[in-house]
Amino acid sequence: MITLADLRALQPLREYTDAELEMLLGAATERALRPGQVVCRQGDLGRSCYLLVQGSLEVRRESGLGNQVVSTMRPGSLVGQIALVDRWPRGATVRALQDGVMLELTRDVFERLLAACSPLALRFQHQLAITGIRHYRDALRRLAAAPREAPNLDERPSRDSLVGVLSVVQASSTEWGLSVEELDAVEFVAQELPRGPKR
Amino acid sequence: MSTFVEHRERLRRVPLLSKLGDRDLDTVRACLRWKTLDPGQVLFREREAGDTMVLVTEGSLVVSVLHTDGTEVELAQAGVGQLLGEMACLDPSPRSATVMALEPTVVAELSRDALTAMRSAAPALASLFIGEVIRVVTQRLRELEAKVDQELQTPTEEPPPKAVPGSAASKGTSSATGPAPALAATPRAGFLGWIDRLRGAG
Structure with a gap:
């Protein structure tokens, strides 16, 4: 109380x-x-x-x-x-x-x-x-x-950012038992990737 | 008309104070200091110290902040009846924005000390001002959030879905037939978007 x-x-x-x-x-x-x-x-x-x-x-x-x-x-x-x-x-x-x-x-x-x-x-x-x-x-x-311009979506992601994303994705998909397509519905926030996925 | 009555009438034109009787208006008036500004004259400058808030009783002003890239971003314009500078007045901190007169302007200034004195001497009037600060700050927060949403929304990207694992069917995964080219007209959002770009790069 x-x-x-x-x-x-x-x-x-x-x-x-x-x-x-x-x-x-x-x-x-x-x-x-x-x-x-x-x-x-x-x-x-x-x-x-x-x-x-x-x-x-x-x-x-x-x-x-x-x-x-x-x-x-x-x-x-x-x-x-x-x-x-x-x-x-x-x-x-x-x-x-x-x-x-x-x-x-x-x-x-x-x-x-x-x-x-x-x-x-x-x-x-x-x-x-x-x-x-x-x-x-x-x-x-x-x-x-915040950036004054909207991010350019056609720009290729850097190798480093992809390595970070992929390792998190690999770990999470195993943990949740998800397929790659199902992961499309998961929200990804770039700044948070090094700390792991949020639910 | 004497300055005394003139000031009282000026205050009465402010919606916040329009319902007050002469006695309350005089109490408020005694706590305020008047300031006259020429067009282009700066009332508050971003990052400078200050502990006053003002009520605009004549003219108009522009509120702006300096972006990290060096450009000046206009946040709002303020006219008669509006409150400015209330943040540094209530919560000691440097000014968060620059405020400049757009035309000949008159403001009534209330200092932090005067507000504190008002709290014990005339609590109902102090509550009126603090209540206005609460409403003004809430409204500005909402407007700023709307501005952020509006200015930074990328036209080609849908806002990310609020889905959780398991509800994937609700999203347009059906449009994704095979690897999309890197310069697809409508890039896919989320993880598949990253994969598309990876494939396009490889």
Whole structure:
């Protein structure tokens, strides 16, 4: 069970008073996480947001840049709040990387916190703003680093890149018992190949 | 009309503050500093320090960032009622973009200290500004994501399928009859695309 001491230990919540953390704890529901568990999926509508208390989460976004790991969330991070702010579909898929636990804040609770001006509400709003700002900065960095031109598909892949791909493919197809044709349905992201395939 | 009332009326034209009464408007006004910009004058410069955000009350500005290849990329234009500079104000960090006036422009500036003071003296007003920051940043994030999708989508390549092993039948593997030439009109995506190119190379 998540206790006040667990929340007290989270750096992003250091400015909250004990009473405020108790209120937050009372308004939220505890959710256990298993490795690989999907917390939210890109394109879905948002009904809740989450405060990660233990474990880590991987945020992946499917975009013009390919399927990228946008960030890895550590305890104290807010997750899934963006779709609650603007009511647009989820902008990324979030998965648990390990066992963990988080607090779920439903849309109802979230909107009450956003509309109020109590010290707790203001602290929460400030945290939301900072979280949004950091997401935006990350997105800016990705855009600034992205190639200005679309990659030339007619260009022959280099020998090194192929050796990397083929060794991973060989290992994975044996592991999964897949034929080459079936592998066509598997997503390949070039940057991740040296670290092995993701599922 | 006195400057006092003039400033209050200027603030009232900003949608964020349009519903406030005179007393609240005066509280906000007391926290702000006015700045007038000539066309071409820079308000914030990317990478420079700063802790203020501004509300545009007259004119318009352009927001741009320097790409790693040295070109200037225009992100957005901002007009009356829009908030700028809120990121460095709330989350101490150098300016993430350059903001330049496009025409004679007037902005109302709110510093980090003034916002902190507002939080304890007038929490409802501080919440109004922070709430606006949350909405603005969320909207910009979505717009930036859409821009990334739009600009970097390669016209000849379909987005990779979201399939998992076992659901291969859903994709157009049937169009792949034998090794495709390296310069096929529609290169195949995924692993078979790599194989095509390998075969074309060999």
